[in-house]
Amino acid sequence: MSQADMTMQGHSAGMMTDRPFAIPTKKLAMWLFIIADTMTFAACLVAYGFLRNATPDWPRPFHGIFNVAVMTFILLTSSLTMLLGVQTAKAGDKARAFRWTIITALAGIAFAVLHIREWLGLIGEGMTLFKNPWGTGLFGSAFFSITGLHITHVIAGVIALTVVGLRYKGGRYNADDIEIMGLYWHFVDLVWMFVVPLIYLLNLAH
Amino acid sequence: MATAEEHKNEGIGKYLAAYFCILALAGLQFVIAYQNITASQMFRRMLSVAIVEAGLAVMFFMHLWSEKRGFLLFVLVFTISVLLAMQYGWTDSFRLVHCGGYCS
Numbered sequence: 169m170s171q172a173d174m175t176m177q178g179h180s181a182g183m184m185t186d187r188p189f190a191i192p193t194k195k196l197a198m199w200l201f202i203i204a205d206t207m208t209f210a211a212c213l214v215a216y217g218f219l220r221n222a223t224p225d226w227p228r229p230f231h232g233i234f235n236v237a238v239m240t241f242i243l244l245t246s247s248l249t250m251l252l253g254v255q256t257a258k259a260g261d262k263a264r265a266f267r268w269t270i271i272t273a274l275a276g277i278a279f280a281v282l283h284i285r286e287w288l289g290l291i292g293e294g295m296t297l298f299k300n301p302w303g304t305g306l307f308g309s310a311f312f313s314i315t316g317l318h319i320t321h322v323i324a325g326v327i328a329l330t331v332v333g334l335r336y337k338g339g340r341y342n343a344d345d346i347e348i349m350g351l352y353w354h355f356v357d358l359v360w361m362f363v364v365p366l367i368y369l370l371n372l373a374h
Numbered sequence: 375m376a377t378a379e380e381h382k383n384e385g386i387g388k389y390l391a392a393y394f395c396i397l398a399l400a401g402l403q404f405v406i407a408y409q410n411i412t413a414s415q416m417f418r419r420m421l422s423v424a425i426v427e428a429g430l431a432v433m434f435f436m437h438l439w440s441e442k443r444g445f446l447l448f449v450l451v452f453t454i455s456v457l458l459a460m461q462y463g464w465t466d467s468f469r470l471v472h473c474g475g476y477c478s
Binding site: 189190191199203206207210211214217218219221222223224233237240241244245247248250251252255350351354355357358361362364365366369370372 | 386389390393396397400403404406407408413416417420421423424427428431432435436441442444445448449452453456457460461463464466467468470471
């Protein structure tokens, strides 16, 4: 092997093994995904804010907060159970880590069921993507697209949690994978912290 | 070296405190929703509370606080600058609602 080849090999080896910010590659990938997804949700919420601000007859269809309060409590608590899953996985307690991961997935399912129930209620009252009985039709498109994007993330998270949990239990994944899955789940929770006040609470009927 | 049990209990108190803070802040948003204030005041208050909630979640739940400072700065500076850049359209929405789009 020539000196030039050895130099090239050394360079590429250095480029492949250096970890930016000294965090594992998979974790960095998840953070980059989260940053990109933050922009997606932010763009949707800013567009919604623009429409709401510029539309005089913006509807206020929500009469109570019970359903959204329960959904918020479930999602916030699922972040705690996810944390417990990560902690126990790092401690090497496989059975408990798997249990907490599945509890988190079940909380996600409960959240999705309540959300779909709420959607069906609104659809039953005559709300569609393009019209509703209360005011501008833009409300339906904003509401369904933003909450729809969020619930898609929740459902994808439930599936991923189940798969990662099972593979972790089976020994194919390790505690780092549970931690990376946790990052995603906390992000889903974080988005909800903005969706609740902007989409629900600002549109309460007084 | 820390035992498995020590690992398990490590930081749980901190996470519980963060969880209850976030829960209380979420409750505060519901209280604000029933205050007799204008929509813009309500928006500002709720958004401020949401930002604090999100900050707690990112720093403690997502462990950003315990990552390298360079990474923390990368995530925060990049994300916040793009989020701020998205706010340029608000003046136009005020123009639309106040002048019906006809004033300059």
